[in-house]
Amino acid sequence: MVQPPLRLVWLECAHARPRSVRRFLLPAPPPVARMSLTRQGRNFLIVGGIQYVVDWGVMVALSHLGMPVEAANLAGRVSGALLGFWLNGRFTFASAESSSLGRRQFARFIAMWLGTTVLSTGAISAVNAYAGLQWTWLAKPAIELVLAALSFTVSRYWVYRR
Numbered sequence: 001m002v003q004p005p006l007r008l009v010w011l012e013c014a015h016a017r018p019r020s021v022r023r024f025l026l027p028a029p030p031p032v033a034r035m036s037l038t039r040q041g042r043n044f045l046i047v048g049g050i051q052y053v054v055d056w057g058v059m060v061a062l063s064h065l066g067m068p069v070e071a072a073n074l075a076g077r078v079s080g081a082l083l084g085f086w087l088n089g090r091f092t093f094a095s096a097e098s099s100s101l102g103r104r105q106f107a108r109f110i111a112m113w114l115g116t117t118v119l120s121t122g123a124i125s126a127v128n129a130y131a132g133l134q135w136t137w138l139a140k141p142a143i144e145l146v147l148a149a150l151s152f153t154v155s156r157y158w159v160y161r162r
Contacts, residue, residue: 041152043092044092048084050083052144054076058080059072059073059075059077060137063137069136073124074117088160089101092160105162112155112158112159116151119147120147
């Protein structure tokens with residue numbers, strides 16, 4: 001059996017006059033564990049599902065009302081992204097020490113989001129030009145699924161790293 005590392009702790013004894021300080025060796029606290037890939041993946045899928053419903057619903061509603069598909073897709077992605085940044089930072093990729101999100105994480109998120117939005121909007125626009133609006137609505141889930149895999153990897157190793 002492996003013994004945990006020890007740390008030196010100074011304790012003040014209240015019952016002694018004058019107060020004396022005694023030294024004790026106590027086990028070191030366990031290292032902070034990072035959330036497992038499986039758990040992060042599951043949480044990312046749950047948050048992503050919520051995000052997707054918001055994203056897809058806004059895109060379909062706005063394009064149905066006559067907004068160009070590219071603008072509707074952008075509005076949907078903004079809606080889903082704001083929700084997703086907070087939920088993923090708070091629950092999916094939160095560290096044991098802190099679940100707060102800072103400027104650095106937000107700046108990285110924006111960079112990732114801009115890249116995936118350009119890819120998404122380009123693909124949506126191409127499907128719309130080639131196959132029409134109804135096929136675009138159907139193609140959006142497949143496009144976003146591919147981008148979700150990319151986003152998970154970038155989020156885990158770069159965006160939410162503290």
